[in-house]
Amino acid sequence: MKTPGTDAQTALVDELEDERRYLADARAALGRMRDRAEALLEVGAGTVGDAYAAERLGVALVRRVRELTVDDDTPLFFGRLDLAEPADDDPDDDSTRFYVGRRHVTDDVSHPLVLDWRAPVSRAFYRASAREPQGVVTRRRFGSSGGALTSFEDEHLDRAGADAGAGAAGDGAGGPSSILTAEIERARVGPMRDIVATIQPEQDELVRADLSVSLCVQGGPGTGKTAVGLHRAAYLFYTHRQRLQHAGVLIVGPNRTLIRYIAQVLPSLGELDAEQVSVGDLYPLDVRATDAPDVAVLKHDARMAAVLHRALWSRITPAAAPVTVPHGSYRYTLSPDALDELVAEARAQATTYGGGRERLRSRIAAALMRTVENRSAEAPSESWFRSTSRSRPVTQALDAVWPPTTPEALVHGLLSDRAALAAAVDGVLDEAEQELLLWTRPARSPRAVRWSEHDAVLLDEVAGLLNRPRAYSHLIVDEAQDLSPMQCRALARRSTHGSVTVLGDLAQGTTPWAAPSWHHTLGHLGKADAQVVPLTTGFRVPRVVMEYANGLVPSLGLDLPVTSSLRRDGSLRVRQADDLVAGAAEECRAALAFEGSVGLIVPDSLVEDAAAALDAAGLAWDGTDAEVPTGRVTLVPASLAKGLEYDHVVAVEPARVVAEEARGLHRLYVVLTRAVSRLVVVRHEPLPEALRSRDAA
Ligand SMILES: Nc1ncnc2c1ncn2[C@@H]1O[C@H](COP(=O)(O)OP(=O)(O)OP(=O)(O)O)[C@@H](O)[C@H]1O
Numbered sequence: 001m002k003t004p005g006t007d008a009q010t011a012l013v014d015e016l017e018d019e020r021r022y023l024a025d026a027r028a029a030l031g032r033m034r035d036r037a038e039a040l041l042e043v044g045a046g047t048v049g050d051a052y053a054a055e056r057l058g059v060a061l062v063r064r065v066r067e068l069t070v071d072d073d074t075p076l077f078f079g080r081l082d083l084a085e086p087a088d089d090d091p092d093d094d095s096t097r098f099y100v101g102r103r104h105v106t107d108d109v110s111h112p113l114v115l116d117w118r119a120p121v122s123r124a125f126y127r128a129s130a131r132e133p134q135g136v137v138t139r140r141r142f143g144s145s146g147g148a149l150t151s152f153e154d155e156h157l158d159r160a161g162a163d164a165g166a167g168a169a170g171d172g173a174g175g176p177s178s179i180l181t182a183e184i185e186r187a188r189v190g191p192m193r194d195i196v197a198t199i200q201p202e203q204d205e206l207v208r209a210d211l212s213v214s215l216c217v218q219g220g221p222g223t224g225k226t227a228v229g230l231h232r233a234a235y236l237f238y239t240h241r242q243r244l245q246h247a248g249v250l251i252v253g254p255n256r257t258l259i260r261y262i263a264q265v266l267p268s269l270g271e272l273d274a275e276q277v278s279v280g281d282l283y284p285l286d287v288r289a290t291d292a293p294d295v296a297v298l299k300h301d302a303r304m305a306a307v308l309h310r311a312l313w314s315r316i317t318p319a320a321a322p323v324t325v326p327h328g329s330y331r332y333t334l335s336p337d338a339l340d341e342l343v344a345e346a347r348a349q350a351t352t353y354g355g356g357r358e359r360l361r362s363r364i365a366a367a368l369m370r371t372v373e374n375r376s377a378e379a380p381s382e383s384w385f386r387s388t389s390r391s392r393p394v395t396q397a398l399d400a401v402w403p404p405t406t407p408e409a410l411v412h413g414l415l416s417d418r419a420a421l422a423a424a425v426d427g428v429l430d431e432a433e434q435e436l437l438l439w440t441r442p443a444r445s446p447r448a449v450r451w452s453e454h455d456a457v458l459l460d461e462v463a464g465l466l467n468r469p470r471a472y473s474h475l476i477v478d479e480a481q482d483l484s485p486m487q488c489r490a491l492a493r494r495s496t497h498g499s500v501t502v503l504g505d506l507a508q509g510t511t512p513w514a515a516p517s518w519h520h521t522l523g524h525l526g527k528a529d530a531q532v533v534p535l536t537t538g539f540r541v542p543r544v545v546m547e548y549a550n551g552l553v554p555s556l557g558l559d560l561p562v563t564s565s566l567r568r569d570g571s572l573r574v575r576q577a578d579d580l581v582a583g584a585a586e587e588c589r590a591a592l593a594f595e596g597s598v599g600l601i602v603p604d605s606l607v608e609d610a611a612a613a614l615d616a617a618g619l620a621w622d623g624t625d626a627e628v629p630t631g632r633v634t635l636v637p638a639s640l641a642k643g644l645e646y647d648h649v650v651a652v653e654p655a656r657v658v659a660e661e662a663r664g665l666h667r668l669y670v671v672l673t674r675a676v677s678r679l680v681v682v683r684h685e686p687l688p689e690a691l692r693s694r695d696a697a
Pocket residue numbers: 183184192193194195198199200203219220221222223224225226227228505508539540642643644645673
């Protein structure tokens with residue numbers, strides 16, 4: 001005789017079978033959607049009238065085909081919602097059951113089989129709780145392996161929390177959130193994955209905030225800031241595709257390594273359109289020189305904006321000669337005084353130097369035209385106006401009173417010439433600062449300058465004064481705690497009328513100009529009214545490692561909420577080694593016994609030694625710039641560790657990480673918070689004071 005328990009068990013197993021069949025049907029339907037898109041692609045180009053439309057259609061269809069590609073390794077859905085009543089999004093649809101997945105899948109008559117996670121109805125999947133069921137009777141989460149469903153778990157939200165985890169089938173059974181926990185604790189093998197199956201309510205609120213809302217997310221290491229930013233990009237594209245296709249979303253990261261890393265996540269989010277750029281590449285520059293640290297700090301100082309502004313606009317000079325143009329057998333003239341009046345008007349109305357110059361050109365031509373009209377019976381034509389405005393005398397006058405320039409020419413002129421610099425910095429920078437800025441061996445021409453990476457912020461500032469840069473509807477800025485005031489200004493110019501999502505952690509600020517508070521950064525970004533929202537639950541770093549790293553926070557002089565961790569697994573070990581790099585290589589070899597990626601993070605000065613030690617140990621390894629990894633070990637200089645994560649981290653010589661830079665403690669905090677499962681600290685010198693309690697471990 002069967003016990004009631006086994007009956008229930010059998011019912012659950014049957015139900016899992018039903019779900020597997022549903023998944024197979026949805027996969028087949030997706031395959032047909034793709035076939036249809038491909039067929040359209042084949043005939044599309046031939047049937048559309050003009051070449052431009054054909055190309056547009058082709059691009060859209062290629063993208064559609066790519067979006068519909070079936071990925072057999074991930075199930076098409078990860079959740080199911082049973083609602084009390086039909087959702088009111090679509091009056092023709094009275095379904096109360098929805099499957100939530102990475103993209104829409106419809107059957108042959110356009111009936112939805114799977115809803116995109118970004119669709120309005122899906123919101124309840126992330127937000128509903130026993131306290132606020134939001135119309136949800138049952139929320140089902142699916143466990144999977146290699147694209148196959150292996151389990152499910154139900155929360156009955158209508159039962160007021162009394163029974164919020166009743167049914168569970170398959171290998172994921174065990175607790176109300178075992179599928180969630182298993183998903184969160186899964187080992188990392190490649191780059192970061194999307195988190196659409198497990199977005200938490202507090203993250204979802206940020207992801208789905210209105211396009212008009214500017215947010216600043218202060219979150220400790222591994223609280224999902226980058227993930228939230230990327231999912232927000234995907235959500236905004238989905239919800240406002242038309243609008244964002246024109247004005248776009250720009251994702252800005254601190255360096256190319258992180259950009260490359262996150263670029264691999266975006267396509268899996270079904271989003272291929274967001275532009276991604278590192279903050280240093282906003283003004284592309286062939287960098288061939290370095291700056292002393294104090295010079296770099298000065299170049300990033302907001303006061304430089306005032307200096308450059310003055311240097312540029314002071315190029316406008318009073319007219320010394322009249323403008324004279326011929327018309328018929330006469331010559332018509334504009335006096336220097338009349339010209340100066342036009343300059344004053346154009347200047348008062350100009351928002352950019354370049355725009356003002358063009359406005360002045362038109363005004364000069366218009367004034368000359370009026371003179372002609374007053375004196376001759378025959379009014380000059382529109383083409384006379386156009387050719388006059390482009391004529392040599394007008395351009396010469398313009399060049400004299402409102403000289404053209406380029407960012408390179410202006411900065412070259414300023415930093416090579418003591419008198420020009422003194423005039424521009426008067427009352428803004430002191431003499432010592434002027435000396436710092438002046439080039440000791442100026443290049444002969446702007447083209448011959450050997451620019452430093454920090455010159456980019458000066459050049460971009462001037463470029464922005466000359467002409468308005470492209471502005472985006474939404475800007476997502478990762479690791480924003482490291483932005484300098486001048487970098488913030490560069491971003492502000494690109495989002496004048498748009499909104500921003502600023503992501504960062506003040507405790508991880510490692511640049512000399514790192515923000516002391518979000519108030520500063522947001523002010524320079526021109527978004528002082530952005531809401532600052534904390535995220536304090538960590539998903540990456542295991543609790544034991546997080547608590548260890550948190551030991552450093554009181555020494556950072558910041559008032560921040562403590563980051564806790566959702567992960568109870570993981571381990572921490574501190575090892576004393578006489579030969580640091582050999583010890584580290586040994587630890588890497590041991591780490592390979594586990595599943596997942598291994599990051600060997602070393603002080604920058606030890607990179608070469610560590611590489612040699614890995615080679616000597618016969619371990620295959622990659623640098624952080626590897627497009628396609630050859631092995632599971634990555635060698636990471638401490639200065640590039642930010643934003644990255646590895647299943648197993650071997651962190652070498654904390655004391656040296658701290659000693660190698662001014663904000664070394666912040667850097668160490670970054671280094672110690674990269675591990676998803678295990679952290680091994682290899683040291684020779686004593687640990688920094690704040691970590692000593694663990695030294696005996
Ligand atoms: N809701 C979630 N479910 C599962 N995993 C999550 C969730 N949120 C974040 N994660 C994972 O936690 C890890 C850390 O996320 P992420 O890199 O976005 O954090 P971060 O706040 O940007 O960290 P850092 O400050 O160190 O750069 C990633 O592997 C991410 O996929």
